[in-house]
Amino acid sequence: xxxxxxxxxxxxxxxxxxxxxxxxxxxxxxxxxxxxxxxxxxxxxxxxxxxxxxxxxxxxxxxxxxxxxxxxxxxxxxxxxxxxxxxxxxxxxxxxxxxxxxxxxxxxxxxxxxxxxxxxxxxxxxxxxxxxxxxxxxxxxxxxxxxxxxxxxxxxxxxxxxxxxxxxxxxxxxxxxxxxxxxxxxxxxxxxxxxxxxxxxxxxxxxxxxxxxxxxxxxxxxxxxxxxxxxxxxxxxxxxxxxxxxxxxxxxxxxxxxxxxxxxxxxxxxxxxxxxxxxxxxxxxxxxxxxxxxxxxxxxxxxxxxxxxxxxxxxxxxxxxxxxxxxxxxxxxxxxxxxxxxxxxxxxxxxxxxxxxxxxxxxxxxxxxxxxxxxxxxxxxxxxxxxxxxxxxxxxxxxxxx
Amino acid sequence: xxxxxxxxxxxxxxxxxxxxxxxxxxxxxxxxxxxxxxxxxxxxxxxxxxxxxxxxxxxxxxxxxxxxxxxxxxxxxxxxxxxxxxxxxxxxxxxxxxxxxxxxxxxxxxxxxxxxxxxxxxxxxxxxxxxxxxxxxxxxxxxxxxxxxxxxxxxxxxxxxxxxxxxxxxxxxxxxxxxxxxxxxxxxxxxxxxxxxxxxxxxxxxxxxxxxxxxxxxxxxxxxxxxxxxxxxxxxxxxxxxxxxxxxxxxxxxxxxxxxxxxxxxxxxxxxxxxxxxxxxxxxxxxxxxxxxxxxxxxxxxxxxxxxxxxxxxxxxxxxxxxxxxxxxxxxxxxxxxxxxxxxxxxxxxxxxxxxxxxxxxxxxxxxxxxxxxxxxxxxxxxxxxxxxxxxxxxxxxxxxx
Numbered sequence: 001x002x003x004x005x006x007x008x009x010x011x012x013x014x015x016x017x018x019x020x021x022x023x024x025x026x027x028x029x030x031x032x033x034x035x036x037x038x039x040x041x042x043x044x045x046x047x048x049x050x051x052x053x054x055x056x057x058x059x060x061x062x063x064x065x066x067x068x069x070x071x072x073x074x075x076x077x078x079x080x081x082x083x084x085x086x087x088x089x090x091x092x093x094x095x096x097x098x099x100x101x102x103x104x105x106x107x108x109x110x111x112x113x114x115x116x117x118x119x120x121x122x123x124x125x126x127x128x129x130x131x132x133x134x135x136x137x138x139x140x141x142x143x144x145x146x147x148x149x150x151x152x153x154x155x156x157x158x159x160x161x162x163x164x165x166x167x168x169x170x171x172x173x174x175x176x177x178x179x180x181x182x183x184x185x186x187x188x189x190x191x192x193x194x195x196x197x198x199x200x201x202x203x204x205x206x207x208x209x210x211x212x213x214x215x216x217x218x219x220x221x222x223x224x225x226x227x228x229x230x231x232x233x234x235x236x237x238x239x240x241x242x243x244x245x246x247x248x249x250x251x252x253x254x255x256x257x258x259x260x261x262x263x264x265x266x267x268x269x270x271x272x273x274x275x276x277x278x279x280x281x282x283x284x285x286x287x288x289x290x291x292x293x294x295x296x297x298x299x300x301x302x303x304x305x306x307x308x309x310x311x312x313x314x315x316x317x318x319x320x321x322x323x324x325x326x327x328x329x330x331x332x333x334x335x336x337x338x339x340x341x342x343x344x345x346x347x348x349x350x351x352x353x354x355x356x357x358x359x360x361x362x363x364x365x366x367x368x369x370x371x372x373x374x375x376x377x378x379x380x381x382x383x384x385x386x387x388x389x390x391x392x393x394x395x396x397x398x399x400x401x402x
Numbered sequence: 403x404x405x406x407x408x409x410x411x412x413x414x415x416x417x418x419x420x421x422x423x424x425x426x427x428x429x430x431x432x433x434x435x436x437x438x439x440x441x442x443x444x445x446x447x448x449x450x451x452x453x454x455x456x457x458x459x460x461x462x463x464x465x466x467x468x469x470x471x472x473x474x475x476x477x478x479x480x481x482x483x484x485x486x487x488x489x490x491x492x493x494x495x496x497x498x499x500x501x502x503x504x505x506x507x508x509x510x511x512x513x514x515x516x517x518x519x520x521x522x523x524x525x526x527x528x529x530x531x532x533x534x535x536x537x538x539x540x541x542x543x544x545x546x547x548x549x550x551x552x553x554x555x556x557x558x559x560x561x562x563x564x565x566x567x568x569x570x571x572x573x574x575x576x577x578x579x580x581x582x583x584x585x586x587x588x589x590x591x592x593x594x595x596x597x598x599x600x601x602x603x604x605x606x607x608x609x610x611x612x613x614x615x616x617x618x619x620x621x622x623x624x625x626x627x628x629x630x631x632x633x634x635x636x637x638x639x640x641x642x643x644x645x646x647x648x649x650x651x652x653x654x655x656x657x658x659x660x661x662x663x664x665x666x667x668x669x670x671x672x673x674x675x676x677x678x679x680x681x682x683x684x685x686x687x688x689x690x691x692x693x694x695x696x697x698x699x700x701x702x703x704x705x706x707x708x709x710x711x712x713x714x715x716x717x718x719x720x721x722x723x724x725x726x727x728x729x730x731x732x733x734x735x736x737x738x739x740x741x742x743x744x745x746x747x748x749x750x751x752x753x754x755x756x757x758x759x760x761x762x763x764x765x766x767x768x769x770x771x772x773x774x775x776x777x778x779x780x781x782x783x784x785x786x787x788x789x790x791x792x793x794x795x796x797x798x799x800x801x802x803x804x
Binding site (some may be wrong): 036039041050051055066069070096126127134135140228234235236237239257258260265282290367 | 427429430433435437440441443444448449451454456457459460461467468471500501502513525528530536537628630637638640642658659660661662663667668669670684687691692693764
């Protein structure tokens with residue numbers, strides 16, 4: 001292969017998304033930022049919007065701004081649904097954290113399958129999902145049937161099938177593995193779960209904004225995901241929550257809050273939820289975070305998830321080729337699928353001293369993430385990462401690891 | 403009485419907190435803003451801090467900023483605890499919404515009193531609390547024993563006592579009534595609950611930052627409250643959650659998330675919570691909102707909750723005197739306690755056309771809140787409301803109501 005920087009530069013020159021990088025704040029052009037899948041960069045429009053919302057709306061309109069703030073959780077959710085999640089308007093809201101939303105959806109799914117005693121999930125799942133499930137299983141005296149997937153492969157349909165029977169209430173997995181970027185077969189696994197009468201909750205934290213999610217086509221029942229990764233909505237921005245329209249009449253939001261109440265400001269006796277997805281709102285949503293989700297999502301929607309996906313494949317493909325050429329001789333192994341169709345927008349390269357190497361890389365101006373036990377995770381954010389960044393990052397790893 | 407504007411101006415001239423108004427953004431000096439107990443004004447320091455956190459921390463430090471963001475929920479909680487809540491460092495965190503935190507504390511309290519079947523609360527409670535309780539009662543097949551307090555009086559100790567027996571798991575009430583500002587006897591009611599072995603959850607949304615809360619002295623077990631009212635932290639800013647230190651070993655956070663995990667970034671198998679209040683964190687906290695809580699709280703702490711309380715009493719006292727002189731002749735009645743010791747920092751004035759009057763007041767540049775069925779709620783935020791604003795607001799009501 002051609003492992004020259006010139007090749008990476010040529011890819012940048014031909015990149016139809018290249019101009020999007022100018023829509024983000026890039027103060028330090030020397031920084032090689034390969035962690036946009038932990039915290040995406042700051043869109044310039046977001047900085048402006050937040051300044052306006054603080055000074056003009058909070059500062060000047062004060063309480064009267066709630067007239068337009070009230071609809072944000074839903075309108076932004078509609079944008080995510082139709083633009084990034086392959087869902088319909090009225091199936092997604094933005095509010096609370098991924099963990100709180102995951103807890104709510106799992107609780108609702110378990111409530112909808114009374115008598116079934118088993119949750120199927122994976123030891124490779126993101127920690128917060130596992131911890132929530134352990135808490136709910138203990139509180140309800142349920143069994144967790146653990147898959148023991150190699151994170152490099154992601155959950156396999158045959159392993160899920162082997163775990164399924166009529167006792168299973170719920171199958172819940174990450175759509176894209178947080179270490180390897182392995183993509184789960186959402187459609188196949190959902191169909192298998194439905195065959196035994198179980199529901200599915202999909203954690204889309206690492207897929208929203210990086211690959212097409214296609215919730216409707218996959219038949220997904222329920223899903224959550226964060227917005228501060230590929231959606232570039234900033235630290236602790238609120239998460240999304242998806243409930244398939246056909247289930248909205250059946251499932252009940254287990255945290256009954258005043259933002260889900262039909263006539264909220266009547267402040268009446270008795271919880272009477274809004275029909276549809278609006279009944280899944282709980283407390284007062286974080287307005288600054290919501291505005292940042294809207295601006296970040298608008299950039300991804302403008303670029304188009306198809307173009308984002310194409311660039312994500314090209315970025316990870318270049319990284320894998322450079323890994324093979326430059327890092328394998330130094331004892332690295334690839335921790336991500338080689339099949340582009342089964343890989344999201346990050347790549348894990350593994351060596352036993354990955355923790356120390358990550359520390360040294362960051363000190364040297366290259367920012368990836370360490371993921372236990374031995375992975376350097378290189379996150380490529382198609383709207384902001386250049387092919388030259390991929391080259392520079394891998395070259396720096398080679399230098400420090402030699 | 404002297405119902406002249408000159409008297410109000412004299413009170414402003416002698417007000418030791420008068421200079422704090424200059425620490426807030428006041429773009430429209432003609433606006434009479436009497437709704438700081440729904441959404442407090444924007445501190446200038448907050449506008450600056452948010453601009454810095456967006457541009458310098460998110461924009462420039464990117465993921466590396468989490469090194470200092472990680473401690474914010476706890477350090478800001480410590481400030482609220484010792485500065486405003488009469489609690490100790492290590493008893494309060496800031497995260498999530500009031501509703502989510504209330505749901506968590508109620509769940510934990512019920513879990514800690516297995517076999518007890520009754521929750522005592524009040525039909526006058528803030529709606530979101532009632533809705534949460536109704537949901538949990540239905541899910542757990544519990545009885546809610548409703549007090550039926552006149553909101554103008556607030557929950558009375560003898561009524562609570564009459565509802566208490568060995569079946570009661572939990573007593574939960576608002577510290578300051580959201581309509582009338584009636585202050586509940588936190589200390590007496592908590593002691594009565596403890597006498598029958600029940601726990602207490604206090605909703606301090608309308609007390610934090612307006613009156614001394616004294617959680618430790620009152621023996622309170624658990625408490626929540628929002629920060630966007632008198633703490634001036636902005637729309638949807640995260641709420642606080644308090645767990646008395648003596649209960650931290652006994653109660654369990656029912657939403658087990660990765661921010662509560664002892665060695666969070668080991669991402670290991672099995673939930674192993676941080677000891678103490680840090681184990682009550684759940685998901686990724688909203689960093690912009692947290693920073694706004696810190697700035698807002700710092701202003702209240704600098705002013706001193708004693709001085710804030712003294713001005714709150716003086717503002718409401720003036721409002722009541724003006725109500726009696728100017729509005730009673732027009733058919734208004736007072737919806738708040740006349741005894742200053744039993745009244746927080748807002749006042750409700752009642753007439754059957756309150757909804758329409760509120761609408762007309764807002765159109766005329768006076769912003770109170772309507773609260774069903776017939777209250778115009780005048781909120782006085784001691785750091786920003788002038789005595790002249792009280793006079794102007796009541797005078798405008800008289801004009802429009804005549």
